[in-house]
Amino acid sequence: MIPDTTKTKRLEKDIQDIAAFPESEFAGIIREVGFECDCCGKCCTSEYNDHVFLMDEDTLRIVENVGMDYLQPAPYYDFCDNLGRFYVMGYALKSKTNGNCIFYTGNKCEHYDIRPAICRIYPYMLHREEDEHGNAGFRQVSGLGEHGTYHNELEDTACRDILEGVKKYETAFLKQKIMFLDLINNHFKKHGLRHKRQMYDKRMRDFEKGGKIEVYVFYNGEFDKNVISKQIINS
Ligand code: SF4
Numbered sequence: 001m002i003p004d005t006t007k008t009k010r011l012e013k014d015i016q017d018i019a020a021f022p023e024s025e026f027a028g029i030i031r032e033v034g035f036e037c038d039c040c041g042k043c044c045t046s047e048y049n050d051h052v053f054l055m056d057e058d059t060l061r062i063v064e065n066v067g068m069d070y071l072q073p074a075p076y077y078d079f080c081d082n083l084g085r086f087y088v089m090g091y092a093l094k095s096k097t098n099g100n101c102i103f104y105t106g107n108k109c110e111h112y113d114i115r116p117a118i119c120r121i122y123p124y125m126l127h128r129e130e131d132e133h134g135n136a137g138f139r140q141v142s143g144l145g146e147h148g149t150y151h152n153e154l155e156d157t158a159c160r161d162i163l164e165g166v167k168k169y170e171t172a173f174l175k176q177k178i179m180f181l182d183l184i185n186n187h188f189k190k191h192g193l194r195h196k197r198q199m200y201d202k203r204m205r206d207f208e209k210g211g212k213i214e215v216y217v218f219y220n221g222e223f224d225k226n227v228i229s230k231q232i233i234n235s
């Protein structure tokens with residue numbers, strides 16, 4: 001089947017909802033929670049985060065500063081065509097063998113100045129979630145109560161900066177996803193390709209056994225071809 005890109009309408013609506021999310025409400029939540037990072041480093045480990053997704057701007061900054069060696073196609077590829085090639089909406093930072101972020105030294109971020117956008121806004125978010133009745137809402141703080149300190153006094157300017165940063169990040173993420181889905185749709189139509197779930201599973205099994213796979217990563221409006229194996233992304 002052709003990838004289901006009807007999702008883009010939902011994503012466009014999500015962008016509108018983020019823009020319309022009342023700033024006073026979000027600022028109120030930020031102030032009331034009064035979160036402060038205590039630099040425990042858990043968000044850089046596999047205990048908290050499976051992988052660090054990169055927006056296009058992050059990828060560019062990291063490549064310019066430290067090269068491509070720290071990047072991998074973001075895990076959990078979105079599509080696999082009938083020829084066994086995977087497609088995913090962006091890069092991620094590689095992980096160490098223990099699952100921690102490749103930039104994490106054990107007590108600090110080795111490349112803090114060029115850290116990705118998600119690390120700059122964490123743990124704040126405007127992440128759409130539905131409750132058990134199907135009513136949409138937004139999560140605002142990740143891992144609330146599980147890290148950092150709370151009920152600290154935050155300056156108005158700090159709350160405003162957080163608010164702007166989160167809205168900007170979430171909007172950019174959704175826009176990247178829409179552009180990726182549009183490109184996938186055109187690419188599959190143009191080349192007569194189909195998304196094949198069985199092929200996806202088969203190629204992933206090959207990959208788990210050490211085989212090489214082709215992954216096309218959406219970056220800068222195009223697909224970047226990567227040929228990877230477990231050995232390559234763990235090196
Ligand atoms: S890039 Fe730096 S701040 Fe972000 S998860 Fe990795 S070590 Fe942590």
Ligand code: SF4
Nearest residue numbers: 037038040041043148
């Ligand atoms: S954001 Fe949270 S998990 Fe990450 S270092 Fe700060 S307190 Fe720890």
